[in-house]
Amino acid sequence: MKMRFILLPILLIVLSLSLNAQNRVTTEKKVDPCACESVRDSVLLQLNSREEIIVVKRSAQQLSVSQSEMAKRRKMYDCPDILAPAPQAESKKIDEPTRRPIDAKPEEKPIIKKDPFFLPDPVFFRINKWVIDQAEWAKIELAVDHLNKNPEATVVVTGYADKKTGNAAINLKLSKNRSEAVAKAMETKYGIAKNRISVNWKGDGLQPFQLENDKNRAVLFLINP
Numbered sequence: 001m002k003m004r005f006i007l008l009p010i011l012l013i014v015l016s017l018s019l020n021a022q023n024r025v026t027t028e029k030k031v032d033p034c035a036c037e038s039v040r041d042s043v044l045l046q047l048n049s050r051e052e053i054i055v056v057k058r059s060a061q062q063l064s065v066s067q068s069e070m071a072k073r074r075k076m077y078d079c080p081d082i083l084a085p086a087p088q089a090e091s092k093k094i095d096e097p098t099r100r101p102i103d104a105k106p107e108e109k110p111i112i113k114k115d116p117f118f119l120p121d122p123v124f125f126r127i128n129k130w131v132i133d134q135a136e137w138a139k140i141e142l143a144v145d146h147l148n149k150n151p152e153a154t155v156v157v158t159g160y161a162d163k164k165t166g167n168a169a170i171n172l173k174l175s176k177n178r179s180e181a182v183a184k185a186m187e188t189k190y191g192i193a194k195n196r197i198s199v200n201w202k203g204d205g206l207q208p209f210q211l212e213n214d215k216n217r218a219v220l221f222l223i224n225p
Helices: 002-030 134-149 168-188
Strands: 039-046 052-058 062-067 073-078 154-159 197-201 218-224
Touching: 134 154, 134 168, 154 168, 168 197, 168 218
Parallel strands: 154 197
Antiparallel strands: 039 052, 052 062, 062 073, 154 218
16 A cells, blocks of 8 residues: 555656646647747748749848748848848039130121211401401311310311402412411410311312302311211
């Protein structure tokens, strides 16, 4: 009887150890090495070679890739949640040649050529005289004022004589003296440059005033603009 009481606990212990070992083996056989408590997503990919790949992303940032049927093997790859894009090679910027602005040519203004013209106020003289009367100086000043306002202009001072008095020789000399007297006054009294004044005389061969004989004893100002 004593031996029974001693062997019974020993048998119970052995039986218990045997059952625990059997349960442990059964549990290990049922566990799937790819099974995971926190599986989030899986993707089935088929390659051109008709090989299927299963990609399983785990919460521990691991990817399980299995090749079914052909390879019969399974590999684990660590991979981040978001794959960074491949760096793009920087394209070399080609420096374009600097374009210089084309200098615009200044607009050329057309040159307007003006015709010569007579001033409206001649200097009149008394018969057989070439001395300038006091009333006639204002007319010389008008000619001087025009030349001062137009520095590029020149003047031709032309003397005349009336045809009804004297003769051609006397009248030619009178017309010369009259034109020289006016030109000298413009140069010495009013400061007009000598190279801007031309002196001419016509005697009685040309009568500027056809209808009034006495007015032909005169000096006229021809302006060249």
